[in-house]
Amino acid sequence: MLQRTPLYEIHVALGGRMVEFAGFELPVQYPTGPTAEHHAVRAAAGLFDIDHMGQFELAGPDVVEFLQQIQVWDVEQMAEGDAHYSLLCYEDGTVVDDIFLYRLSGRWLMVVNAANRAKDWAWIEHHLGRYDVALIERSDDLAMLALQGPKAEQILQKLTDYPLHTVATRTAIETQIGGLHVIAGRTGYTGEDGFELYAPVDHVIDFWNQLLEAGKEEGLLPCGLAARDSLRFEACLPLYGHELSAKINPLEARLGWTISWSKPFIGRDALLKVRLEKPERLLVGLEMIDKAVPREGYPVAVDGKVIGHVTSGMKSPTLGKFLAMAYVPAEHSAIGAKVDVIVRGEPKQAVVVKRPFYKPRYK
């Protein structure tokens, strides 16, 4: 049985095309179409229902020590109000999930992928052991929306007295927005400035409508999963199940920057070994020289020999280029290296290019 977010009826009324994603029925697009939605986020703003994402709250005397152990980032560096991207890793260094951590007043919020929610919960609970930590499932009482784009601050400011220009990228506040108690993080998954908003689930329909109304002048569009994917793709933000999995380690995924080596964490020994020996394969950005749409799963080949596979690919709406991310052996990962992407049996030339394809424009 598929789950629905509290906004299901709203999406249907807006003409959203509902599809299955991570066990939820969500809009893949609205009638304006994914390309228009994508451009709206780059030029103005977009509103996303991302309530399928999971939120776990952690608190208690041992919470910092526990978090240090189960994820890779050094949370002792985080002050109250800080937010940071991180990873949960298995002993062997592969990835349980990629997460966002918020240090709030007296507690921490961990945001996890919808598809991994149950797995993450079980994994975290398994490691709780002797730690004096309360692990609380908040996914069902916090609704999560994303307001993204260069006009996001201007739109959100209409609904709150809090001076939003003082909220730095990767920090969060708890304040009244639209008459509701909201956690607002200056975070996102689009490569644009913007906010991720956590509101009480009982009021989220009202909150969504207030936001859409507030953004009318600025050209705010409701956006679906397709635009969310193309936006994160251009910014080369990984998507679990594509660029990350239990068969991929963070160094291959070029996420070494998330790891604080100076503290212990699960997977550290295995990753230290990878770091010393260098990863055998690496995530690269590819630009098609021959016109063709590279898609997930397409083989990447050199001299007719398959050396890897595309993890995500599309025609970039912002750049107009046919681009892909793929894992290839390290010796084929240098910028400028030529490879073929096999499109319906035919080799199509591509070249390794710099990541990200689109340089994020954070505040």
Next chain:
Amino acid sequence: MAKYKLDKSVKYAKTHEWVRIEDGVAVIGVSDYAQDALSDVVYVDLPEVGDTVTAGKQAATVESVKAAEDVYAPVSGEVIEVNTALEDTPEIINERPYDAWFFKVRPTDALEQELAALMEPEAYDKYVEELE
């Protein structure tokens, strides 16, 4: 079919291609239902002039933000022209599906028989309604 535009001057295949006969030449594209189901089109892989296409067999590929879909030739013949405008502006398939032709075919003697196997607009209208 209130939801989808219907061109009354063409015949339709079950696989959602349309064909219009202009001065003995078969002009081929995809229906409004097809473009809507595809979502935003980003690329079209067209046959080459001189290629032979066969009714019911793949002749082109249309790539949207969602997926790559085969386009089948509704009639057989030799490709005499392809719509190169689709290379740079594939979005016209979404905007004006009955103007955005893919390729033109000089049909064979089997044309009448092949056309008879296709649907009239009213029949296609019902067909699409049942798919919904």
